[in-house]
Amino acid sequence: xxxxxxxxxxxxxxxxxxxxxxxxxxxxxxxxxxxxxxxxxxxxxxxxxxxxxxxxxxxxxxxxxxxxxxxxxxxxxxxxxxxxxxxxxxxxxxxxxxxxxxxxxxxxxxxxxxxxxxxxxxxxxxxxxxxxxxxxxxxxxxxxx
Amino acid sequence: xxxxxxxxxxxxxxxxxxxxxxxxxxxxxxxxxxxxxxxxxxxxxxxxxxxxxxxxxxxxxxxxxxxxxxxxxxxxxxxxxxxxxxxxxxxxxxxxxxxxxxxxxxxxxxxxxxxxxxxxxxxxxxxxxxxxxxxxxxxxxxxxxxxxxxxxxxxxxxxxxxxxxxxxxxxxxxxxxxxxxxxxxxxxxxxxxxxxxxxxxxxxxxxxxxxxxxxxxxxxxxxxxxxxxxxxxxxxxxxxxxxxxxxxxxxxxxxxxxxxxxxxxxxxxxxxxxxxxxxxxxxxxxxxxxxxxxxxxxxxxxxxxxxxxxxxxxxxxxxxxxxxxxxxxxxxxxxxxxxxxxxxxxxxxxxxxxxxxxxxxxxxxxxxxxxxxxxxxxxxxxxxxxxxxxxxxxxxxxxxxxxxxxxxxxxxxxxxxxxxxxxxxxxxxxxxxxxxxxxxxxxxxxxxxxxxxxxxxxxxxxxxxxxxxxxxxxxxxxxxxxxxxxxxxxxxxxxxxxxxxxxxxxxxxxxxxxxxxxxxxxxxxxxxxxxxxxxxxxxxxxxxxxxxxxxxxxxxxxxxxxxxxxxxxxxxxxxxxxxxxxxxxxxxxxxxxxxxxxxxxxxxxxxxxxxxxxxxxxxxxxxxxxxxxxxxxxxxxxxxxxxxxxxxxxxxxxxxxxxxxxxxxxxxxxxxxxxxxxxxxxxxxxxxxxxxxxxxxxxx
Numbered sequence: 001x002x003x004x005x006x007x008x009x010x011x012x013x014x015x016x017x018x019x020x021x022x023x024x025x026x027x028x029x030x031x032x033x034x035x036x037x038x039x040x041x042x043x044x045x046x047x048x049x050x051x052x053x054x055x056x057x058x059x060x061x062x063x064x065x066x067x068x069x070x071x072x073x074x075x076x077x078x079x080x081x082x083x084x085x086x087x088x089x090x091x092x093x094x095x096x097x098x099x100x101x102x103x104x105x106x107x108x109x110x111x112x113x114x115x116x117x118x119x120x121x122x123x124x125x126x127x128x129x130x131x132x133x134x135x136x137x138x139x140x141x142x143x144x145x
Numbered sequence: 146x147x148x149x150x151x152x153x154x155x156x157x158x159x160x161x162x163x164x165x166x167x168x169x170x171x172x173x174x175x176x177x178x179x180x181x182x183x184x185x186x187x188x189x190x191x192x193x194x195x196x197x198x199x200x201x202x203x204x205x206x207x208x209x210x211x212x213x214x215x216x217x218x219x220x221x222x223x224x225x226x227x228x229x230x231x232x233x234x235x236x237x238x239x240x241x242x243x244x245x246x247x248x249x250x251x252x253x254x255x256x257x258x259x260x261x262x263x264x265x266x267x268x269x270x271x272x273x274x275x276x277x278x279x280x281x282x283x284x285x286x287x288x289x290x291x292x293x294x295x296x297x298x299x300x301x302x303x304x305x306x307x308x309x310x311x312x313x314x315x316x317x318x319x320x321x322x323x324x325x326x327x328x329x330x331x332x333x334x335x336x337x338x339x340x341x342x343x344x345x346x347x348x349x350x351x352x353x354x355x356x357x358x359x360x361x362x363x364x365x366x367x368x369x370x371x372x373x374x375x376x377x378x379x380x381x382x383x384x385x386x387x388x389x390x391x392x393x394x395x396x397x398x399x400x401x402x403x404x405x406x407x408x409x410x411x412x413x414x415x416x417x418x419x420x421x422x423x424x425x426x427x428x429x430x431x432x433x434x435x436x437x438x439x440x441x442x443x444x445x446x447x448x449x450x451x452x453x454x455x456x457x458x459x460x461x462x463x464x465x466x467x468x469x470x471x472x473x474x475x476x477x478x479x480x481x482x483x484x485x486x487x488x489x490x491x492x493x494x495x496x497x498x499x500x501x502x503x504x505x506x507x508x509x510x511x512x513x514x515x516x517x518x519x520x521x522x523x524x525x526x527x528x529x530x531x532x533x534x535x536x537x538x539x540x541x542x543x544x545x546x547x548x549x550x551x552x553x554x555x556x557x558x559x560x561x562x563x564x565x566x567x568x569x570x571x572x573x574x575x576x577x578x579x580x581x582x583x584x585x586x587x588x589x590x591x592x593x594x595x596x597x598x599x600x601x602x603x604x605x606x607x608x609x610x611x612x613x614x615x616x617x618x619x620x621x622x623x624x625x626x627x628x629x630x631x632x633x634x635x636x637x638x639x640x641x642x643x644x645x646x647x648x649x650x651x652x653x654x655x656x657x658x659x660x661x662x663x664x665x666x667x668x669x670x671x672x673x674x675x676x677x678x679x680x681x682x683x684x685x686x687x688x689x690x691x692x693x694x695x696x697x698x699x700x701x702x703x704x705x706x707x708x709x710x711x712x713x714x715x716x717x718x719x720x721x722x723x724x725x726x727x728x729x730x731x732x733x734x735x736x737x738x739x740x741x742x743x744x745x746x747x748x749x750x751x752x753x754x755x756x757x758x759x760x761x762x763x764x765x766x767x768x769x770x771x772x773x774x775x776x777x778x779x780x781x782x783x784x785x786x787x788x789x790x791x792x793x794x795x796x797x798x799x800x801x802x803x804x805x806x807x808x809x810x811x812x813x814x815x816x817x818x819x820x821x822x823x824x825x826x827x828x829x830x831x832x833x834x835x836x837x838x839x840x841x842x843x844x845x
Contacts, residue, residue: 001621016797017492022674022717029452029457030451030452030455031452031455032452033452033455033456034455034456040455040456040459042500044455044459044462045460046459047459047462047463048462050462050463050466051462051463051465052467054812082560083560083561084557084560084561085558086461087553087557087559088467088558091467091470091474091554091558092466092470094465106807124449126448126455127574127577127578128574129567129570129571129574130574130575132462132567132569132570132571133567133571135461136465138465139462139465139566139567140566140567140568140571141460141566141568
C-alpha cells in the first residue's frame, strides 16, 4: 500500500505534523485573504524553516491532539504550476533527486520545522512579527534610508 | 410671622409628649426674637428645623433631597435606619403618637398650631405609614379665641410651601441654591423667584384682562351680527367662533399636557441631579463601552490590514536565499552570453584571416588584401588554428549548463522572490499591540465604572435618563403643537374680526354701546397692566440687586476686589469686579455661598413675606472670617427673626452666646442622653425670655 505522501500523482502530498496542526489552523487565519489560506500559511512556515534552517525530520515528529494538517498535493501546494518547489529545493541544495526522502516529505519537514519556530516565538496570532526584524534585518528597510 | 414656642412630641430623638415633651421658647418679654440651638452632627439640630417644616406643611423632606416633592421621611419605621419621624423609643414602648405644637404671632395676633400624627382608628400596633394617619391641622387664633377655618390655606397664604425653601435653608445644600442662581435654565426656580416677588399677581392680571376682552369681543360680535340681515355672514361667523371655542379647549388640554410634562421633567432632572454619581458612572460606563467597541473595531481593521499583507510574505522571507542562487545563475548566463559574443568575434577574425590568405576583399573595410608572403601564410594559418580551437572550447562552454535549464530555473526562482519589505507588517503589528493595550485599559475602566453601579442602580438611572429623553421629546412636540394651535386660532380670530368689524348696526342697543366702551377700557387696562408688570419686574430686580449687593459687600472679605452683584433680567446672578478689565464672574465657592445668602436675604426682604430665617449648618463652603460677618449680619443687621442651628465648629457655644446671646430670646444646646445614643435632650444656655428656667421646663 502506498504511503500518503506517495499518493499524489504529481509528486506526493505536503503537510504539517499533528503536533502543530492546531497552531497551523490558527495561523492560517492570518492568510484568510488568500484563496488557499492553509497552503499560504504552510508556505510561510516553510520559508521560515528554510531561512532558519530548522528542518524537523519526520522521525522526530510528535503526536498532537489533531490529525496532521494542511495535507495537499504538491501541484496544489504549487498553486497549479505558479511555483516550482522542486527547483527551489534543488537550487538551495535542500533536496536532491538521489536523496532517500521524497521532495514532498522534505517540504513537510521544513513546514513543520518552521511551525515549531513560529510557535516557540509566539508568532501564531501575528503579534510578534517584530522578532523577524531582530532575526532578519534584511527583510526590512534600512532605518537610515 | 414670628415663631414664639416650639413643642416637640415624641419627635425624632426627643422622647416624650404632653408634660414630658421638649419645649423651646423664642419669645422674649424684652423683644429678642432670635434663637440658636447648638449641636454636634447627628445630635438632632436638623430635627428642630424639620419640626418647623412639619408643623407648617405636614411633611418632612429627606435631607439629601432638599425640598423635592415626593421624597419624604416616613412617620414610622421598624428601626432608626429608615429615619422615621416618630421617636424610636416611644415606638418600642407602644406610644405611636407624635407631632409638633407651635405658637406664633402673625399680623399682631397670637396663634397656636398643632400637627399630630398617630395610629389609624382600630390599629393598636401600627407597623408602617399606611396604618398611621395625620390628624387634621389645628390652628387657633388666641387673640380672637377662634379656630381658624381652612388652616392649611391660612399657612399657605402666609408662606406657600414652594417658597419656604427661601426662608428655611440648609447650609449643606447651599451649593444647590448657588447653582440655581447661576443656572437660569431652571424654569422652576425662576417661577419661584417670580412668585416670591409677586410677579404672578401681575402676569395673571394681564392674562385675566385679555380673557375678559376676548369674551367681550365675542359679545360685541353677537350684537353686530344681530343687527345684520346677512344670514350667510352670521352663519359663517358662528361656525368660525365654534371652531375657535373647540380649538381653545384643545389648546387648554395641550397646555395642561405641557405643564405636566415640564413638572415631570423637573422631578426627573432633580432625581438625576441627586444621583449624579450614578449618572456620572453610567455616562463613564457608556464612554468606556463606546471606547471598547471602537477599539475592537480598530483592531479588527488592523487585523484585516495584516491579512491583506500576509499573503506572499513567504517570498520576501526566502528572497535573500534565492537571490544568492539567482546571482550564481545570472553569472552563468552572463558568462554564456559573453562567450557567445566572443565566439562571434572569433568567427569574424577567422573569416578575415581566410580573406587575407586568399587576397580577397576585407570583410570589415572592403579594401582588397594583397596575397601574403609564404612566411606570412604560415603565421596566419597558425593563428586561424588557434582561433578555431578557442571557438570550439567556447562552443562547448556556452551550452554547459544547458541555457534552457538555466533560464527555467531563473524564471522559477524569480517567481518565488519579492522586492517587498516587511516594515508595514511591523507597523500594523505595533498598532494592534497599542490598540490592545488601550482596549485593556478601557476594559478595566469599564469594569471599574460597572463596580460603581449595581445592576439595579444602572437600570434605575437608565430608566430616568430614558424618561428624561422622552419627556423632552414630548415637551418639544407639545410646544410645537401649541404654537401651531395659537397661530391657527389667531388666524381664525382675524378672519372673524375682518368679517364683523365693518358690520354697521343701524340701531345700536345700549348694551352694545356698553360693550364697546368696556372693550376700549380693557384695551387701555391691558396696556397699563403690561407696563406696570414690566416696571414692577425691573423695580423688583433693581431692588433685589441693590439690597443683595449691599448685603454681599457687607459680608465679603474681598471689598477691594468686588463692587457688588449684578442681577440680570432672567435673575442670573454675577459678582461684579472692581477692575473694568475683569469680567463679571460667578465667584469662588466661599464668595458664591455669600452671594447665595445675599440673594436669599434680598429676595425674602423684597417679597414682603415675614417669616423666620431658619438656617441649618450654615458654614458649608464659607471660611471662618466670612462666616463671622454672616452671623453678624443675620443677628445684628438683618432685622429678621433668625433661628440658627450650628455645629460647634461653625459657632462655638461660648462665642455664640457671648456675641449673639443678647439678640436671642434663648440659646440651647442639644446633648445625647448618656445611655441612649438615639435619644437627645435640650439644655437651656442663655435665657432672655423673662421667665425662669423652671417656668420654661428646664432644670434650674
